[in-house]
Amino acid sequence: MTTRLAPGDAAPDFTLPDADDKPVSLSDLRGRKVIVYFYPAASTPGCTKEACDFRDNLAELNDAGVDVLGISPDKPAKLAKFRDKEGLTFPLLSDPDRKVLEEWGAFGEKTMYGKTVTGVIRSTFLIDEEGRIEAALYNVRATGHVAKLRRDLKI
Numbered sequence: 001m002t003t004r005l006a007p008g009d010a011a012p013d014f015t016l017p018d019a020d021d022k023p024v025s026l027s028d029l030r031g032r033k034v035i036v037y038f039y040p041a042a043s044t045p046g047c048t049k050e051a052c053d054f055r056d057n058l059a060e061l062n063d064a065g066v067d068v069l070g071i072s073p074d075k076p077a078k079l080a081k082f083r084d085k086e087g088l089t090f091p092l093l094s095d096p097d098r099k100v101l102e103e104w105g106a107f108g109e110k111t112m113y114g115k116t117v118t119g120v121i122r123s124t125f126l127i128d129e130e131g132r133i134e135a136a137l138y139n140v141r142a143t144g145h146v147a148k149l150r151r152d153l154k155i
Contacts, residue, residue: 009136013027024093033129037122055090066153070088071093079094106122
């Protein structure tokens, strides 16, 4: 069974390469709220919809003091292609060994098309300014959860 994070837990810190292979650490964003979202694969229909939804709402999120980080098992080169094609303006991070995905409970068994498979569990987390989990949303839908986050954050 995959361990799940819950509100009040300390957000596990990480340092992962971004699309340009530059290291990004969660701890560097201390003092701001951060949305960390995990998605299965760059350039797939659902993940593209989700990433573009974050992109389209990024100005309002940033104005409210919220940064966004997207994490998938894709290699930096694939993330760069995805970012450039879709005009994404927030960091996409690479976790090819799935260590961070597993630590956050975003990799494990899930149901897909009625079958149990092992893979990335589409998940979104809101981290507070002190580095604690404020919201942990597992098995989110690619469409609509950015609007829900904005409602929850009153943005």
